[in-house]
Amino acid sequence: MLIIGIAGGTGSGKTTVVRKIIEKLPQGEVAVLPQDSYYRDNADMPLEERQEINFDHPDSIEFELLVKHLKKLKKGEPIDQPIYSYLTCLRSEETILVEPKEVVIVEGILALTQPELRDLMDLKVFVDCDADDRLNRVIKRDIIERGRSVEKVLNRYEKTVKPMHLQFIEPTKRYADIIVPQGGNNVVAIDILTHFIEKNLIVRM
Numbered sequence: 001m002l003i004i005g006i007a008g009g010t011g012s013g014k015t016t017v018v019r020k021i022i023e024k025l026p027q028g029e030v031a032v033l034p035q036d037s038y039y040r041d042n043a044d045m046p047l048e049e050r051q052e053i054n055f056d057h058p059d060s061i062e063f064e065l066l067v068k069h070l071k072k073l074k075k076g077e078p079i080d081q082p083i084y085s086y087l088t089c090l091r092s093e094e095t096i097l098v099e100p101k102e103v104v105i106v107e108g109i110l111a112l113t114q115p116e117l118r119d120l121m122d123l124k125v126f127v128d129c130d131a132d133d134r135l136n137r138v139i140k141r142d143i144i145e146r147g148r149s150v151e152k153v154l155n156r157y158e159k160t161v162k163p164m165h166l167q168f169i170e171p172t173k174r175y176a177d178i179i180v181p182q183g184g185n186n187v188v189a190i191d192i193l194t195h196f197i198e199k200n201l202i203v204r205m
């Protein structure tokens, strides 16, 4: 099994890069563990309080469960992946059964912050993008997909998203084997990543 970590700021294009890698590899060979699925549940808090959580701090993620799941997949065992809603800021009662695959991608803003996770990764990628482009994309996305207003997005950006990016996310660039500028539009980088994965899969078979 090849474990790949893909980090980068919010709106940098991580999900797009993952999607394009999957499209280029044989069907059914990749499992994805989105860090966002592992946001803590906080069901005991009222919605207004949950919406105020600092979702860009490492403590907001149940990394213990993410590491446990990754280790299980590595041992060839399936996992029950949580489902998280950005609208309710809660985990669903249901889970997704994820089977072990030749390639497992762990994707998320904080994916390279945890030493234990990094140690499990065979390849570490940081998707890089200017902050103004990221903010522009996040405003559009959060309004359409996450039910937010422009004002709410900008308040959150100023209060938590930007400071946490500078404190926790940007510094993890130093752990990356590959830094991808222009995210999902970087055809060459996606080609290089796909070739690396294919080469390693052949060697391991």
Ligand SMILES: Nc1ncnc2c1ncn2[C@@H]1O[C@H](COP(=O)(O)OP(=O)(O)O)[C@@H](O)[C@H]1O
Residues within 6 Å of the ligand: 008, 009, 010, 011, 012, 013, 014, 015, 016, 017, 137, 138, 141, 182, 183, 184, 185
């Ligand atoms: N290179 C790009 N140019 C323009 N828009 C992009 C680009 N990459 C991603 N997007 C768009 O920006 C938004 C965030 O991209 P996404 O891949 O979900 O980022 P992330 O997973 O890092 O938050 C999506 O709506 C996506 O379609």
Ligand SMILES: Nc1ccn([C@@H]2O[C@H](COP(=O)(O)O)[C@@H](O)[C@H]2O)c(=O)n1
Residues within 6 Å of the ligand: 009, 010, 011, 014, 036, 039, 055, 056, 085, 086, 087, 089, 108, 109, 146, 161
């Ligand atoms: N309930 C939540 C939880 C997290 N966020 C934000 O999502 C961003 C990370 O997701 P990406 O797809 O952009 O990597 C992060 O900046 C969190 O603030 C949210 O909006 N609502």
